[in-house]
Amino acid sequence: MCGFISIFGPSDSNAIHDVLAGLLAIQHRGQDAAGVVTFRDRFQAKKGLGLVREVFGEKHVERLRGHLAVGHVRYPTVGLGDRADVQPFWLDYPVGVAMEHNGNVNNIHELKRTYFGQRKIHLASNCDLEVVLYVFADALMRRRSEPVTVDDVKVAVKEVFDRVKGAYSVAGITSEGMYAFRDPYGIKPAIFGKKVTPEGTWYAVASESVVLDVAGYEVVRDLKAGEMVWIGQDRVPHFVQVGAKPHRPCIFEYIYFARPDTTLDATSVYEARMELGRRLGRAFQRTGLQADVVIPVPESARTAGQTMAETLALPCREGFVKNRYIGRTFIMPNDKARRDSIRAKLNPIRAEFEGKRVIILDDSIVRGNTSRQIVKIARHMGAAKVYLASYSPPLLFPCLYGIDMSTKREFVARGRTHEEIAKELGADAVLYQTIEEMVDAVQTAGNGELEFCKACFEGTYPTGDITEQMIADIEQDRLAASNT
Numbered sequence: 001m002c003g004f005i006s007i008f009g010p011s012d013s014n015a016i017h018d019v020l021a022g023l024l025a026i027q028h029r030g031q032d033a034a035g036v037v038t039f040r041d042r043f044q045a046k047k048g049l050g051l052v053r054e055v056f057g058e059k060h061v062e063r064l065r066g067h068l069a070v071g072h073v074r075y076p077t078v079g080l081g082d083r084a085d086v087q088p089f090w091l092d093y094p095v096g097v098a099m100e101h102n103g104n105v106n107n108i109h110e111l112k113r114t115y116f117g118q119r120k121i122h123l124a125s126n127c128d129l130e131v132v133l134y135v136f137a138d139a140l141m142r143r144r145s146e147p148v149t150v151d152d153v154k155v156a157v158k159e160v161f162d163r164v165k166g167a168y169s170v171a172g173i174t175s176e177g178m179y180a181f182r183d184p185y186g187i188k189p190a191i192f193g194k195k196v197t198p199e200g201t202w203y204a205v206a207s208e209s210v211v212l213d214v215a216g217y218e219v220v221r222d223l224k225a226g227e228m229v230w231i232g233q234d235r236v237p238h239f240v241q242v243g244a245k246p247h248r249p250c251i252f253e254y255i256y257f258a259r260p261d262t263t264l265d266a267t268s269v270y271e272a273r274m275e276l277g278r279r280l281g282r283a284f285q286r287t288g289l290q291a292d293v294v295i296p297v298p299e300s301a302r303t304a305g306q307t308m309a310e311t312l313a314l315p316c317r318e319g320f321v322k323n324r325y326i327g328r329t330f331i332m333p334n335d336k337a338r339r340d341s342i343r344a345k346l347n348p349i350r351a352e353f354e355g356k357r358v359i360i361l362d363d364s365i366v367r368g369n370t371s372r373q374i375v376k377i378a379r380h381m382g383a384a385k386v387y388l389a390s391y392s393p394p395l396l397f398p399c400l401y402g403i404d405m406s407t408k409r410e411f412v413a414r415g416r417t418h419e420e421i422a423k424e425l426g427a428d429a430v431l432y433q434t435i436e437e438m439v440d441a442v443q444t445a446g447n448g449e450l451e452f453c454k455a456c457f458e459g460t461y462p463t464g465d466i467t468e469q470m471i472a473d474i475e476q477d478r479l480a481a482s483n484t
Contacts, residue, residue: 001029001030001075001102001257001402001403001404002029002030002072002073002074002075002087002100002101002102002103002207002402003023003026003027003028003029003030003072003073003102003206003207003208003211004026004070004071004072004073004087004088004100004101004102004169004171004205004206004207005018005019005022005023005026005070005071005171005204005205005206005207005211005215006069006070006071006100006171006172006173006178006180006204006205006206007019007022007068007069007070007178007202007203007204008067008068008173008177008178008202008203008204008231008235009067009068009069009199009200009202010067010197010199010200010201010202011067011200012067012199013067013199013200013202014065014066014067015038015066015067015068015069015202016036016038016061016064016065016066016069017061018069018202018204018215018216018217019036019038019069019070019071020036020052020056020061020071021214021215022071022204022206022211022212022214022215023036023052023071023072023073024052024053024214025208025210025211025213025214025215025259026073026206026207026208026210026211026259027051027052027073028257028259029073029075029102029207029208029257030072030073030074030075031051031073031075032049032074032075033047033048033049033050033055033073033074033083033085033086033087034047034048034050034051034052034054034055034056034071034072034073034074034086035047035048035055035071035072035074035086035087035088035100036056036060036064036069036070036071036072036088037069037070037088037090037098037173038064038065038066038068038069039066039067039068039069039096039098039173039175040065040066040067040068042092043090043092043096043098044063044064044065044066045064045088045090046060046063046064047083047086047087047088048083048086049083049086052073068173068175068177068178069173070088070098070099070100070171070172070173071088071100072086072087072088072100074086074087075404082125082126084124084125084126084127085125085126085127086127087099087100087101087127087129088100088129088172089125089127089129089130089133090133091133091137094137094141095137095140095141095174096174096175097133097136097137097140097172097173097174098172098173098174099129099132099133099136099170099171099172100129100170100171100172101128101129101132101168101169101170101171102168102169102188102189102207102402103166103167103168103169103170103183103187103188103401103402104128104166104167104168104400104401104402105128105131105132105164105165105166105168106165106166106400106401106463106465106466106470107164107165107166107465107470108128108131108473109469109470109473110469110470111131111135111163111164112131115135115163116131116134121134128166131164132160132164132168132170135159135160135163135164136156136157136159136160136170136172137156138159139155139156139158139159139160140152140153140155140156140174143155147176147232147233148174148176148177148232149232150230150232150238150240153179153228153230153240154228154230154240154242157179157181157228157240157242158242158243160181161183161184161226161242161243165463165465165470166183166400166401166402166463167183167185167187167188167250167401167402167453167463168183168188168402169181169182169183169188169189169190169207169223170182170190171190171205171206176232176233177230177231177232177233178203178205178230178231179228179229179230179231180192180205180223180228180229181223181226181227181228181229181242182223182224182225182226182227182228183225183226183243184225184226184242184243184244184245185225185226185245185246185247185248185453185462185463186223186224186225186226186247186248186249186265187248187249187250187401187453187462187463188207188249188250188401188402189207189208189222189249189250189253189258189264189265190205190206190207190222190223191205191206191207191208191209191211191212191219191221191222191223191264192204192205192219192220192221192222192223192229192237193205193206193209193212193217193218193219193220194217194218194220194237195215195216195217195218201235202217203231203237204217205223205229208258208259208262208264209262209263209264210259210261210262213261219263222264222265222266223239224241224247225243225244225245225246225247225248226241226242226243226244226245227239227240227241227242228240228242246451246462247265247450247451248451248452248453248462249264249265249450249452249453250401250403250452250453251438251439251442251452251453251454252364252392252399252403252456253269254267254269254272254273254276254442254445255273255276255300255363255364255391255392255438256300256363256364256392257403260273260300260303263446265446265447265450266446266447267442267443267445267446267447267450268445268446270303271444271445271446272441272442272445272446273300273303273304273391274303274304274306274307274445275307275441275442275444275445276304276391276392276433276437276438276441276442277303277304277305277306277307277308277309277311277361277391278307278308278310278311278441279391279433279437279438279440279441280304280308280361280389280391280431280433280437281307281308281309281310281311281312282311283431283433283434283437284308284312284359284387284389284431285311285312287429287431289387289429290357291312291314291357291358291359291385291387292314292356292357292358293309293314293315293316293317293319293352293356293357293358293359294308294309294312294314294315294316294317294358294359294361295316295317295318295319295320295352295353295358295359295360295361296316296360296361296362297320297346297360297361297362297363297370297374298318298320298322298346299322300363301361301362301363301391304361304363304391305361308359308361308389308391312359314359317349317352318349318352319348319349319352319353319358319360319378320346320347320348320349320374320377321346321347321348321349322345322346323344323345323346323347346374346377348377348378348380348381350381350382352381353378353381353382353383354381354382354383355382355383355384356383356384356385357383357384357385357387358378358383358385358386358387359387359389360374360375360378360386360387360388360389361389361390361391362374362388362389362390362391363390363391363392364390364391364392364395365388365390365394365395365412365413365421365425365430365432366395366410366411366412367410367411367412368412368421368424368425371388371412371425371427372424372425372426374388375388375425375426375427376426379426385428386426386427386428387427387428387429387430387431388422388425388427388429388430388431389430389431389432390430390431390432390433391433391438392432392433392438392457393432393433393434393435393438393457394411394413394421394432394457395411395413395456395457396411396413396414396456396457396459397411397455397456397457397458397459398456398471398475399455399456400455400461400466400470400471401453401455401461403456412424412425413432418430418431418432435454435457435458438454438457439452439454
């Protein structure tokens with residue numbers, strides 16, 4: 001899971017300030033690397049490993065001038081996280097185009113063997129974005145007109161949809177304008193916005209609405225599944241429906257990845273998490289268990305923790321103090337990094353645990369590393385009972401669309417009953433949300449017509465083109481990355 005922002009400003013403007021403001025707003029989506037590419041008379045870039053504030057300095061702001069810009073924060077799901085894999089990517093020849101994405105290409109190995117192998121193209125990185133860029137640019141190169149038209153971009157996007165399988169939202173720039181498109185199932189988010197200043201009208205596309213908010217843009221709307229937008233020399237947004245499949249946005253955005261102040265597909269992440277907490281509170285009531293306090297695991301569980309506590313007429317307490325200078329453990333590049341960071345990341349307040357029956361609420365339980373350590377901490381602080389609650393259902397299947405849930409063997413819930421999971425994690429009991437309650441809660445928070453990608457919970461992949469070879473290739477890539 002990554003985050004991006006793409007900007008088309010007035011001709012004499014500099015987009016770099018808005019890009020960096022946007023990237024800081026979505027740093028939670030990727031801590032591995034950050035990069036920016038701008039265009040005025042030529043493409044200029046600054047990319048590096050680390051956080052936004054570590055990669056960019058004042059000298060880069062001065063150098064990266066241009067009214068067209070793309071910015072990206074990354075954590076790797078394909079590739080090993082090398083410097084060569086840092087986005088955005090760009091080509092100066094045979095057609096000038098820069099690109100970034102959020103998602104995962106499932107048939108990257110097949111394309112390397114066929115599409116690129118037959119053309120004798122040797123890719124310069126292990127990042128799957130490079131595959132999308134070459135397919136897009138190859139189609140754009142064959143256009144018969146100058147300048148680039150909306151029809152040219154439509155042909156290039158269709159070529160990507162025909163050849164590149166997976167889930168991806170893509171944004172980019174050419175020397176003449178800005179484009180973006182969302183995969184045919186709309187699994188990954190992409191939001192279009194604009195702002196009007198004395199200089200003129202600015203346009204932007206981003207991974208979350210909060211990016212646009214922070215940079216001062218008005219949210220216009222989400223791109224639809226399979227839709228593209230092109231803004232060329234006429235500076236008019238042209239929206240075109242290129243692919244038409246059932247819309248299946250990723251439900252894990254609402255569970256964990258997106259910021260609570262974001263709205264995706266007309267659904268508030270904050271409202272969704274509040275409703276998820278209420279549903280889980282009612283589920284806890286049905287267990288007959290008794291508790292004294294709800295303690296959410298910071299940060300993502302805080303919103304649901306408040307409403308779960310209200311439902312149970314219990315206090316909601318900050319039992320863990322989070323070190324804000326340690327990143328999100330879920331998206332750290334390998335398992336060892338996650339384990340090593342957990343204890344340094346969360347420090348307990350003894351008074352909130354000692355002698356109490358505590359509900360520790362988290363957004364999800366994946367590998368069990370964090371949960372096991374948290375339960376151990378609660379025991380050490382003198383908790384009388386430790387109930388571990390997740391406001392999402394048990395995670396059982398690998399995500400093949402860009403979330404680092406690597407292999408089937410990693411899921412602590414796979415092949416275990418709730419009682420066995422509790423024993424494995426050292427808790428007195430575990431409580432999960434049901435899939436039905438999860439879906440209904442998110443629908444209640446906004447767009448009641450939405451259906452979601454729930455592959456990590458159900459094992460049904462909405463694109464319908466996942467093969468055993470793809471699964472084996474992706475698992476091999478991620479295992480290799482986790483061992484580095």
